[in-house]
Amino acid sequence: MSSIFRSEEMCLVQLFFQTETAYYCINALGELGMVQFRDLNPGTIIFQRKFVNEVKRCQEMERILHFLEKEITKANIPIIESGEIDKAPCPRDVIELEAAFEKLEKELKEINTNQEALKNNCLELTELKFLLQITEDFFEEVCHFVFNLSSEANHFLIETNQLNRYTSPSLFVAGVIKRERFPAFERLLWRVCHGNIVLRHVKIDVPVEDPMADEFVNKDVFMVFFQGEQFKSKVKTICEGFHATMYPCPESLHKRMELSIGVNTRIADLSMILTQTEEHRTNVLLSAAKHIHQWNVKVRKMKAIYYTLNLCNLDITHKCLIAEIWCSVVDLNKVHNALSKGAELTGSTLPPILNRIETRQTPPTFNRTNTFTVGFQSIVDAYGVGNYREVNPAPYSIVTFPFVFAVMFGDCGHGLIMTVLSLGMVLYKNLHSNKKMDNEILSTLLHGRFIILLMGLFSIYTGLVYNDCFSKAFNLFGSAWNVTAMFHNHILHKSATLQLDPAVPGVFSGKPYPFGIDPIWNIAVNKLTFLNSYKMKMSVIMGVIHMMFGVTLSLFNYIYFKELRNIVLQFIPEIIFLTALFGYLVFLIIYKWCRFTVSESETAPSILVHFINMLMFNYSGSLQTFLVIIALLTVPWMLLIKPYLLYSLRNKLFFLHLIQQFSFGDTFVQQSIHTIEYCLGCVSNTASYLRLWALSLAHAELSEVLWHMILHNGFTTNHGLGSIGLAIIFAVFATLTVAILLIMEGLSAFLHALRLHWNLDPNWGSGPGRMEGREDRKVAEGSVEEESFKMRLEGGK
Incomplete structure (x- = not known):
């Protein structure tokens, strides 16, 4: 049974089909989109393979179609794309396609040559006239x-x-x-x-x-x-x-x-001839534009089929083709049905033979995706593909990635705009699912439309937690602070700023704001100090939890592969090191929040000083000393014990002639790199999570600057333009908000969220694995290029 939380179980399958049915069988598998072919002729160069002439013919047809498409684009004629997915042509239709393409190319080149000659004559006559x-x-x-x-x-x-x-x-x-x-x-x-x-x-x-x-x-x-x-x-x-x-x-x-x-007189005659020539050329291009997309899809599919056939091997009688494919176990029945349908198209009575074979080769990694999860899977795969059957972190990234982004972008107003724009992209993509997008930037945005949608929704949530909407706060439940308990009305009207003491009875109710930050902090002079402290500590807590989650994912891999040695020698010391130092830091933050009340706030110790003194034994207590010693002991635990055990075990196997010579030096160097990388990464990544606080602060300050410098002045300044002036000021405010806060700040927060997730990736998997080359989807879309197709097919060798 397939699962989105772990790469799917793969199997190696050997196929036998007749030469006459091979084309249709490969086409059926390509349309199905569930297999990856292995190259059975690795020692044969491409020009010595059986179907190389067919591939060259397809390349020649591609060249002609590229020429026609270039001429159509030059004439500003729109290319009509059909909503249906065109199928690959039959082999017997190739001659008709070639003849039609060559006829069009010849006719168009003759028209272009004659038109160029006529234009040259017209140019000379025009210059002579002047x-x-x-x-x-x-x-x-x-x-x-x-x-x-x-x-x-x-x-x-x-x-x-x-x-x-x-x-x-x-x-x-x-x-x-x-x-x-x-x-x-x-x-x-x-x-x-x-x-x-x-x-x-x-x-x-x-x-x-x-x-x-x-x-x-x-x-x-x-x-x-x-x-x-x-x-x-x-x-x-x-x-x-x-x-x-x-x-x-x-x-x-x-x-x-x-x-x-x-x-x-000659100029008038030439102008009339040029007009007729241009009309004829336009008619030829218009007729070609109606079918150029369909032709491109057919030729590319046909080229992909023949290229795949070159990966197959011939039997001794040269009447049967042999192929090997990687396929998901749950898709075997679908593959068998597709092969049977392909053979039926030729009227063959002998169905293809599908034989599952055992192999010691590591299968490629295949994580099944859909239109919603493909964007998050791309984010994970951009850093590296996990090994076969390892845990897939993409499903967890569906929540963690937009949430980390929203912590930096938290503003419910900006999040609402992003949500509306992403919903528009989702609706547009649903209505034009088969339309090809020429603009690369828009195509990328549409590809990640669901990521943007979740980022917008999570930004609305964090904006409500921060109580921030375009730098203003909502007072939905009433503030827990009361100014009149300390000051009378005449003092309120005379003083520009007032300092509230929560120790005074009646000033602070003692009950926190029901949801989010109290709105009174939006007008407080020390708002920045309070929010900096709050967001800084929140960033550290989230960072440590995120890193612990990444280490925990590796435990699932060790349990699945039954690697008890890695659980004891790698997972346990890693989690102890992280908990002893940075888990204790999180405990200090939460303990300080709960332990010290308003009346004791002046005597509350500094967490920064306390954590630094913890590493200096002269200033730390018994608990802190114990935690530091435990953290230090985990370093040789990870560094020395595992290479020594591997060395002892492999030497025994070597003496029994079960394995080749074992290199202790290579294993020790590899384990040293991992240990140093993990220990330094814990410190570095914890500091990296402070960017959650930094970018959130920058976003809030930029939003406040735009509000006060532009929109607030428009409401308070008497510019004499009335509603027209307000409309202009609002247009400037809206433009800068979209350009700076949504696009620039949004892109910055996205890249930082990407960096934080990539920092987590080395913790959960051993990688790098091999991604399964799903060339079939490319075939189905008719967008296969030869080199990329080759790389995808040979990925399973």
């Missing part, structure tokens, strides 16, 4: 320059052929360049040509689309006038170096107008 429009001003400027130069020639006898060189078609270059490259382009032209050029440029107002970069870029039109063929070659070389596009520009105005009309 160039022809802008260069009219350049030619008018040059003509004006030549006219002035001609007038000077009449006076200075300049030759006519020298003037004609400025207006010759071969003495200018026109083109388009990216705007950010133009300053460097201009400087280089000026330096190379020694200033013997005339450079003009104008910015293109409209960004043009660059099909290569798939983005819109800003460009400039430029025109360079120069003299001589030597400058012409230099200018063209510089233009090519800066990736500027040069275009032919006719000298004649009439030719430029004709060219401009032709360019506009």
Whole structure:
């Protein structure tokens, strides 16, 4: 019978099935999700296995689907996910899938190639259009320059052929360049040509689309006038170096107008063709988007099946496949039924044979979980997996983890907000259980929705214990303190602070507040002193109890495995060491609370001084001396006796040739590490639990600061904005509360609670164990990756 408090009993099962039914049997086991395969071909490389070609075909189909999915995402087309879990395709359907994928890929690549070519032509024509429009001003400027130069020639006898060189078609270059490259382009032209050029440029107002970069870029039109063929070659070389596009520009105005009309006509034709091409491409992607998720699931399942088949072994006749699986004992009947259903799909009359075999190998650890417990199991497994059949601390963490968090986060107002948000996540997940979440952060939050829900509920409880709601207290039952018993009304109105003496009759009723902390402490000046003392002692008590609970869990392991030696030599000295020192500290705290009344509070001793003096024998009494000596004696008890007994026992077995040589040094070093780690860990972990007090104090102080600095000022300050101003102030208060106190402080408290539970983990188990690779759930979801799948499958070797 399975139990959530201990990892399940596993068995090694050998399977025999025909080659024809192998695919369907593996598929049935994958959909069932209850087994882990062992690799029966560890010495064979992956490329020499029987189904490697099928795996390669699946990888090729995955590549095509990845290409299609990338194009669909680029086109901003939503991928439709069906709510149903798709099954793996039949082997005979693979050819049809491959043909459909290759056809889609070929068609889409042809469309992309044609579209890119059309966009390049359209880009060139668009740039030429802007160039022809802008260069009219350049030619008018040059003509004006030549006219002035001609007038000077009449006076200075300049030759006519020298003037004609400025207006010759071969003495200018026109083109388009990216705007950010133009300053460097201009400087280089000026330096190379020694200033013997005339450079003009104008910015293109409209960004043009660059099909290569798939983005819109800003460009400039430029025109360079120069003299001589030597400058012409230099200018063209510089233009090519800066990736500027040069275009032919006719000298004649009439030719430029004709060219401009032709360019506009071609641009209109290309725009129409591009529109039709884009519509066709969108239709192809829309049809693919309807099935891309389904195809991905099918291909990944098929790949996982063939990858698993590569772990099986062929018999001598090559007509039967042999597999070995780890399976929970309680699931054997379900596995057998699944294999029978898989064989029936092929019409085979010979059912698969399931044979349970005995083995000395340590089975993998499998802790059964559900949607509620999986988050807490992940917290435990993140530190380490226990050995086979050891106690599983995850069920206890369902209570301890949110409670430890709530001690640090205790505020019923903030806890209520967290509870409402977590309930929203629970409802959302229930309504969209099969929807894939692309956002990793939101996916993680949804995965731990029940953890957050319990953290919120426990925070409400601890907030009521602290009597703290957004830094304010509830006065539900009436305070046990009475101010009027000491002071009259005229003193009450004149004094800013009053000191209440509980020894005065009538001031303190003697009856504690029925539930939580008395609300009068919320307005007391010494509130911080009182709460610090209370939360500090509470943290120590909770820490020691938590550590004792962790050590007690190890006792259940020793009893289950019948390890009497570990009970006597490890558990008993550990619990004595912890109780003699820190259990006594807890006793002192509780004794001081019960022993000293209000009238004797001034003579109450300091627990800190008393506990320190306990370790200094000159100041401690007989009981304290006895406890310290007992604690010190447990150290050699744990350190020396167990290695010596193991050494004696193994030597006898070695002489009887029952075991190999035993290394006393290794055993002694291992036991020394454990002893030192435990003794220092008790001291360190006790101090670590003081973070419960520190974070609770920080949370309360931040909440009080936000209340007084923001919301309180909004109620008391006359800002002249009325209700609108209050709404703005409340919005600021709510935003900072969620951002700082819920998200930042909540995350901090979560991480500290995680650290405290990880400190406890070495106490209950010997670990590290091997987690059972439940590859089947991945197969069922269609999200198996090859490497992770390999690691999961080989985990049971």
